[in-house]
Amino acid sequence: MANFARTLNFTSANEDGETELAALKLKPADHVLCLTASGARPLDMLLGNPVQVTSIDINPAQNELLRLKIAAYRALDDEALHAYLGIAGSRHRLALHTQVARLLSPASREFWDARRRTVAGGVWHSGRWERVLRLGAAGTRMIRGRSLNLLFDAGTLEEQDRIWCTRFDDAVWHGAVRLLAQRWFWTKIIGEPGGAFLPVPTESQARLTGVFRRAAGSFFFRDSDFAALLFNGRHTREGALPLHVRAENIGTVRARLDRITIAEAGLANLSTAGLGAFDAFSLSDFGSYCGQAAYDACWRGIVSVARPGARYCERVFMNPVMPTAELAAAIALEDALSAALTRTDKAIVYDIRCGHLTPPA
Structure with a gap:
């Protein structure tokens, strides 16, 4: 699995940017640190209007994907952006890529020149996770085609909940x-x-069966871009989309692209990375990849560059690891807000932990 840290694992979006923004409560002077992954998170953060977003990843391929998406926003109009990424159909992506590539650095152009087939197919659905979800969606559609239509067409949450319980669970x-x-x-x-x-x-x-039961009665699956990937295998312009590629938000994101800085770094080495101090942290589910020692090391790195009162949003997928007592005093969990955002998070599979940091003087 060594190539996991060198390949495109995430290329679309599988988290809910609205949750992140509600948890972080960004202010115009804020400097945000987030993990790059598919690039969705830093692009979503721009909609909170912070002064700067620093996006880090230990995987250089994920950072190259963000650079490509930024260039695409700059080079293309809204309709062409969707077509180029793969959200809308197109037979002309390589022609569009010629426009995008002009705005890439030589190193980034070389990276994507070696992946022209990926570009031609649309990078949006090309990642490891996207392929897995597409395969699962094909099986689900084969088994539950009519039931899926009913689920996505439910008129009320009560009806959707009943359909889930009787036709899916x-x-x-x-x-x-x-x-x-x-x-x-x-x-x-x-x-x-x-x-x-x-x-x-x-x-x-x-846990997994429980989170879907919870979601079925909390929000409409048709409004969840993660549910679109999970059950339909792809995003389309007509369906639910992540914040940064919604038609009403593309212009705002495009106007703020200069606020993003990209760095190859990890959470555990933030104290020596020279990236500055931060007012907010969008952390995804970094704990999914950690034992206790590595998890604590990441939190030490975060706390070391946090300004007093800095806000954080962490996602918990399957691994429920918690900070040790040594760190807990600096990491204030806001239980009520975390619980409320967990219930409404349209990425379905996560528990939300959010709050503020009180780094030692």
Whole structure:
């Protein structure tokens, strides 16, 4: 799995930017640190109007993807942007790429010249996770095609909840979840190193079935861009989309692109990375890839560059690791807001931990 840190693992978006912005409560003078991954997070952060967004990743391929997306925003109009990325259909992506590539550095152009097939197919759905979700969606559509239509067309949350309970929450679903709860499935089949840190299968299974039951009664699946990936295998212009590629937001994002700085760095070495101090941290589910020692090291790095009162938003997928007592005093968890955002987070599978930091003087 060494190539996980060198390849495109995430290329679309599987988190809810509205949750991040609600948790971080950004102000115009804020300097935000976030993890790059697909590039969705830093682009979403621009909609909170901070003065600067520093986006880091230990995987250089993910940073190159963000550079490509930034160039695409600058080079293309809104319709062409969707077509180039792969959200809308197009037979002319390589022609569009000629315009985008002019705005890339020589190193970035070389990176994408070696991946012209990926560009031609649309980078948006080309990542490891996107391929896995597309395969799963094809199987779901084959088994539950009519039920999926009913689920996405539900007129009320009560109706949607009933459809989920009667048509989805069954033996087939529980069997699929049992498979997803196995460490070997993640590490050997998907090639996802975070699988090594899963809890015992029964705990993982209970969590996954529970979060979908919760979501079915909390918001419409048709409004969730993650549900679109999970059940339909792709994003389209007509369906739910992440914040930064919604038609009403593209212009704002485009106007603020100069506020993004990209760096190859990890959370644990922030104290020596020379990136400055931060007022907000959008941390994704970094704990999914950590044992206790590595998790604590990441939090030490975060706290070391946090301004007093800096806000954070962390996502918890399957690994429920918590900071040790040594660190907990500096990491204030706002329980009520975290619980409320967990219920409404349209990425479905995460618990939200948010609050503020009180670094030692």
